[in-house]
Amino acid sequence: MADRKPRIRKAPPTREIVESQAQPVQAVKPSRLSFLKPLFRLFGFIFMPFKKVLSWILPRYFINAWREVRQVTWPSRRETWRLTLAVFIFAIIFGGLAAGVDKGIDEFFKRVILK
Numbered sequence: 001m002a003d004r005k006p007r008i009r010k011a012p013p014t015r016e017i018v019e020s021q022a023q024p025v026q027a028v029k030p031s032r033l034s035f036l037k038p039l040f041r042l043f044g045f046i047f048m049p050f051k052k053v054l055s056w057i058l059p060r061y062f063i064n065a066w067r068e069v070r071q072v073t074w075p076s077r078r079e080t081w082r083l084t085l086a087v088f089i090f091a092i093i094f095g096g097l098a099a100g101v102d103k104g105i106d107e108f109f110k111r112v113i114l115k
Contacts, residue, residue, distance in 0.1 A: 004073060
C-alpha cells in the first residue's frame with residue numbers, strides 16, 4: 001500500500017498562470033443519462049417524453065455509487081497477490097486453531113463428562 005501515490009485533485013488554474021500553462025477545466029457536468037445521447041440523436045422525438053421518467057427510475061444512489069467506483073485507485077497486480085496470500089495464510093492458521101480447540105473440547109467431553 002505504501003508504494004502508491006495518494007490521489008490529489010488538481011485545483012482549477014488561477015489568473016496568474018500563463019494561458020499556455022492553464023489546464024482546461026470541465027465546466028459542464030455530464031448528464032445522468034449521457035449514455036442515451038446516441039439514441040436521442042436518432043430517435044429524439046420518441047425518447048423526449050421518457051427522459052424525465054428515466055431520471056426518476058434511476059435512483060440517485062446508483063448514480064453516486066458509480067461515480068465513487070470510477071474514483072477508486074485499484075491495487076496493482078503484485079499488491080493483489082500479496083494481499084490474497086495474506087488472506088489464505090490467515091485462513092489456514094485460524095482454521096487450524098479452530099480445529100485444535102474443537103478437538104480439545106471434544107476430548108475433554110469424552111474423558112471427563114461422558115465417562
